[in-house]
Amino acid sequence: MKHSLVRTVAALAGSAILTLGAIGSAKAFTFDETEINQDRVIVIAQPRPSGGYQLLILEQVSDARKCWSESGSNPVKVDPLLVSFDFTGICGRATDSNGFSIRMAGTDLALKYTLTLETVDGNVLLIGTPVDYQGKSVVIGRTNGDVNDFMKISLDPAWRLSKRAYQGRTLGHFYFTTNQSAPGEIGNTGGNTEAIPQPIPQPIPQPIPIPIPQQPIPQPSPQPSPQPLPQEIPIPQPIPQEIPIP
Numbered sequence: 001m002k003h004s005l006v007r008t009v010a011a012l013a014g015s016a017i018l019t020l021g022a023i024g025s026a027k028a029f030t031f032d033e034t035e036i037n038q039d040r041v042i043v044i045a046q047p048r049p050s051g052g053y054q055l056l057i058l059e060q061v062s063d064a065r066k067c068w069s070e071s072g073s074n075p076v077k078v079d080p081l082l083v084s085f086d087f088t089g090i091c092g093r094a095t096d097s098n099g100f101s102i103r104m105a106g107t108d109l110a111l112k113y114t115l116t117l118e119t120v121d122g123n124v125l126l127i128g129t130p131v132d133y134q135g136k137s138v139v140i141g142r143t144n145g146d147v148n149d150f151m152k153i154s155l156d157p158a159w160r161l162s163k164r165a166y167q168g169r170t171l172g173h174f175y176f177t178t179n180q181s182a183p184g185e186i187g188n189t190g191g192n193t194e195a196i197p198q199p200i201p202q203p204i205p206q207p208i209p210i211p212i213p214q215q216p217i218p219q220p221s222p223q224p225s226p227q228p229l230p231q232e233i234p235i236p237q238p239i240p241q242e243i244p245i246p
Contacts, residue, residue, distance in 0.1 A: 031108050031164045031165065031166055031171075032164075032165040032166065033103060033106075033162045033163065033164060033165055033175055033177060034162060034163045034164075034165045034170045035160075035162055036059075036161060036162055036163050038160060038161060040059060040060040041057060041058065041059045041060070041161050041174075042057070042058050042068060042070075042078065042152060043055070043056075043057055043126070043141060043152070043153040043155065043161070044056040044057070044058065044068075044078050044080070044150055044151065044152060044153065045117050045124045045126075045143055045150070045151045045152075045153055046150055047148055047149060047150065052117070052119070053117040053119075053124055053151075054095075054117065055095075055100070055115055055116075055117055055126065055153075056080075056093070056094070056095055056150075057093065057094040057095075057099065057100055057161070057174050058080065058082065058091060058092070058093055059091065059092035059093070060090075060091065061089065061090055061091060061092050062089060062090050064089075064090045065081070065085060065087075065090055066081055067080075067081055067082045067087060067090065067091035068080050068081055068082065069081060070152060073144075074144045074145045075124075075143040075144050075145035075146065075147060075151040075152065076143075076144075076151065076152035076154075077147065077149050077150060077151060077152075078149075078150040078151060078152050079150065080150060092172065094172070094173070094174050097110070097114070097115070098173075099172065099173060099174060100115065100173065100174040100175070100176065101113070101115070101173070101174075101175060101176070102115065102128045102138075102140075102175070102176050102177075103162070103175040103176070103177040103178075104177070104178050104180060104181060104182045105178070105179060105180060105181040105182070107182070108164075108175075109128075109182060111131070112130060112131060112132075112182075113128040113129060113130060113131065113138075113182075114128070114129050114131055115127070115128055115129075115140075115176070116129060119146060122145065122146050123142050123143060123144065123145065123146060124142065124143040124146055124151065124153070125139055125141075125142050126139070126140045126141040126142065126153050126155075126176075127139055127140065128140055128176070135182070135183050135184045136183035136184065138182075138183065139156060140155060140156060140159050140176050141153040141154055141155040141156055141159065142154060142156070155176070158178045158179075158180055159176055159177065159178050160177055160178075161174055161175065161176065161177070162174070162175045162177045163175065
C-alpha cells in the first residue's frame with residue numbers, strides 16, 4: 001500500500017498541469033465567479049513523500065470514467081482513479097496557487113491569502129493565511145482525522161467551491177468562496193476564524209564580536225655595548241748590540 005501511495009503521489013506531481021488564471025493576472029483584470037455543482041468536485045489532502053500534505057482539487061468534467069472514489073469515514077479516504085488512465089477531457093485538476101485561491105464577499109483575495117494544510121490534534125485543516133501575517137487566519141475545511149493517505153477535505157458550512165470567470169467565460173481557476181467578509185473588514189468575521197497560532201518573525205541573530213587578544217609589541221632585546229678590542233701588547237725586541245770594529 002505504501003509503494004502504491006508513493007507511485008500515485010509521484011504520478012500526480014509529475015504530470016501537474018498549470019490551470020488558467022495565474023495570480024499575476026489578478027493584478028490586471030477584475031474577475032467574476034460562476035457557481036458549480038459541488039457533487040462534481042472534491043477537495044483532497046494529498047500526502048507528500050517527505051511528510052505533510054498538499055492541496056489537490058479534482059473535478060468530474062465528463063462521465064466517461066470516474067475520476068476518483070471514496071471510502072470510509074472520519075476521515076474519508078480518496079482513491080484518485082485518474083492516475084490510471086488518460087484523463088484529458090474527463091477530469092479536471094488543480095494542484096497549486098495557479099489553480100485555486102480564496103474569494104470572500106465577492107472579493108478575489110489571491111494576492112492577500114495563501115492556502116495551506118496543517119495537522120492540528122490529529123486533524124488536517126485547510127487554512128487561509130494572510131500573506132503579511134497581519135490579519136486573522138480562516139479555517140475553510142478539515143479532514144476529520146489523519147491516516148496518511150489521500151483524504152477528503154470537508155468544507156465548513158460557510159464555504160463552497162466556485163470558478164473564476166472573465167467577461168462571461170468560465171475559467172479553470174477554482175475559488176474557495178464565502179459570502180462573508182474577510183476578517184478585519186466591515187461586516188462579519190469571514191467564516192470560521194478559530195484561533196490559529198501565527199508564526200512570529202524571529203530576529204536574525206547578530207554575531208557576537210569575539211575580542212581579539214592584544215599581542216604584546218615585541219621589544220628589542222638590549223644589545224651589549226661594544227667593548228673596545230684589547231690592543232695587542234707589543235713584545236719587546238732585544239736591541240741589537242753594535243759589533244765593535246777591531
